[in-house]
Amino acid sequence: MVGNTNADSSGKLQQLREILAEVTDLNRAAMVLEWDQETYMPPGGVQGRAEQLSTLLRLSHVKFTSDEVGRLLDDLEDELASAPFDSDEASIVRVTRRDYDQARKLPPDLVAEIARAGSVAQPVWRKAREDADFASFAPYLEKNVELNRRIADALGYKDRPYDALLDRSEPGMTSKELAGIFAQLKDAIVPLVAGIARHADAIDDSALHRGFDPDLQVAYALDVVKHLGYDLERGRQDISTHPFSTGFGPGDVRITTRVSRDFFNECLFGSIHESGHAMYNQGMAREIDRTPLWDGASPGVHESQSRLWENLVGRSRAFWRHFYPSLRSVFPDPLRGVEEEDFYRAVNKSHPTYIRVEADEVTYNLHVLLRFELENELLEGKLKVKDLPEAWNSRFKSYLGLDVPNDRDGALQDIHWSFVSFGIFPGYTIGNLVSAQLMEKIRLDIPDLDAQIERGQFANLLGWLRKNVHRHGRKFTPNELLERATGKPLTAAPWIAYVQQKFGALYSLEAARAG
Ligand code: ZN
Numbered sequence: 001m002v003g004n005t006n007a008d009s010s011g012k013l014q015q016l017r018e019i020l021a022e023v024t025d026l027n028r029a030a031m032v033l034e035w036d037q038e039t040y041m042p043p044g045g046v047q048g049r050a051e052q053l054s055t056l057l058r059l060s061h062v063k064f065t066s067d068e069v070g071r072l073l074d075d076l077e078d079e080l081a082s083a084p085f086d087s088d089e090a091s092i093v094r095v096t097r098r099d100y101d102q103a104r105k106l107p108p109d110l111v112a113e114i115a116r117a118g119s120v121a122q123p124v125w126r127k128a129r130e131d132a133d134f135a136s137f138a139p140y141l142e143k144n145v146e147l148n149r150r151i152a153d154a155l156g157y158k159d160r161p162y163d164a165l166l167d168r169s170e171p172g173m174t175s176k177e178l179a180g181i182f183a184q185l186k187d188a189i190v191p192l193v194a195g196i197a198r199h200a201d202a203i204d205d206s207a208l209h210r211g212f213d214p215d216l217q218v219a220y221a222l223d224v225v226k227h228l229g230y231d232l233e234r235g236r237q238d239i240s241t242h243p244f245s246t247g248f249g250p251g252d253v254r255i256t257t258r259v260s261r262d263f264f265n266e267c268l269f270g271s272i273h274e275s276g277h278a279m280y281n282q283g284m285a286r287e288i289d290r291t292p293l294w295d296g297a298s299p300g301v302h303e304s305q306s307r308l309w310e311n312l313v314g315r316s317r318a319f320w321r322h323f324y325p326s327l328r329s330v331f332p333d334p335l336r337g338v339e340e341e342d343f344y345r346a347v348n349k350s351h352p353t354y355i356r357v358e359a360d361e362v363t364y365n366l367h368v369l370l371r372f373e374l375e376n377e378l379l380e381g382k383l384k385v386k387d388l389p390e391a392w393n394s395r396f397k398s399y400l401g402l403d404v405p406n407d408r409d410g411a412l413q414d415i416h417w418s419f420v421s422f423g424i425f426p427g428y429t430i431g432n433l434v435s436a437q438l439m440e441k442i443r444l445d446i447p448d449l450d451a452q453i454e455r456g457q458f459a460n461l462l463g464w465l466r467k468n469v470h471r472h473g474r475k476f477t478p479n480e481l482l483e484r485a486t487g488k489p490l491t492a493a494p495w496i497a498y499v500q501q502k503f504g505a506l507y508s509l510e511a512a513r514a515g
Helices: 004-037 043-064 067-079 088-105 108-131 134-155 162-169 177-199 212-227 265-282 300-314 318-329 340-346 364-379 384-398 426-445 449-454 459-468 478-486 493-506 510-514
Strands: 235-239 246-248 253-257
Touching: 004 043, 004 067, 004 088, 004 253, 004 265, 043 088, 067 088, 088 134, 088 449, 108 134, 108 246, 134 364, 134 384, 162 364, 177 364, 177 384, 177 426, 177 493, 212 235, 212 253, 212 265, 212 318, 246 265, 246 493, 253 265, 253 364, 253 459, 265 300, 265 459, 300 426, 300 459, 300 478, 364 384, 364 426, 426 459, 426 493, 449 459
Parallel strands: 235 253
Antiparallel strands: 246 253
């Protein structure tokens, strides 16, 4: 009898895996088309490409949400009830069930309305941002707020409507948990930003703006990420307006970058960031390929991998001990007279900016906090769309100390609100926190990490990430993954300790804190 059950469950699992493999293929074909759109497609291809993408994604949605998948999941949940939680079989069924229920809870007409609203609002948002004219975008944002509320109602939530949206991108996270974390962050960052502002001239970053040959920058960046462990047999780098990383499967995970002659940070740190994402995908177990498990645990955990390499490694003192001599030999003119220590300090200069995507390590999470609060209040009707710019500006002043000059540099800056996509922003902060929480544990497990980095050795670090994070893909929720890797759920303490220590030293703030 036991034998029969096993035969049944392996037959049904095989059937489920075949459907999931086809769904994955359709989605990945769409991703190849999107990659092409961002890199090489001529402008005339836009209309045709939109139709191709919508056809592929519709086919994949229909296949994935079929009654057949539901029946297979019902049967397999019974048959695999005693399989270990972290086995591939149990995890495929558990994660597919979560995706399936969420996809089925949204009525098809709501899904269609969301897609339509996004494509109508996006050009209006672009024009409004250009003209710094919030009023012309306001009616579309009102519509998007209403649609976000309908999504939350359809998915269901216990506490706040935001929870439904958050759970979709960061499974298991609640707005209550995040609100507590953001409160700790605010208490730590606001005084740190003020301290740095009083010592702003402690760091001179003018060398970064001296003019760096773009082709040499791209080649140097590719050399660095290869050295870190990004596998070019299974990857490549191209140029795009907005850098991104995309994985078509274990054998093909690509990155893009952009380059500016007048600002060194963009190409190198952007490339390290995207290669952090890409190494995550390259490290996922082949056994879970072509299933919903072959992806990051969440956008936040994905961001932790890019931030870890970009900031905790790439902006560290040890990193520049190794790389500065080669950088200087590639760019002797702009780096004339710039010593290694000066360069390390320059790439870590911190100062408040209006624009989130230009924000440094210290101030970034305040930009996210602002959006987290405003999205919650809009969703709960506590804030009216027409009052959004005023709420934005006054909070921005109190968190970052700047007067927002216009809505282009304020409430209109992000593309996110032109789509129906509340609940995405917290992932950026979760990524920052997870990167520091993992690094705290990595330093315990690899005590001479800095010495290894100074020697240009990254294999132990990458090996730790492969073993504890990458290979699992989406098997675990963010907190499950963190518990297993570090013994604790998400906590802000390691990140706060990291920025206080690093920037306290860079800006000589010890005395200021004591006084
Ligand atoms: Zn990223």
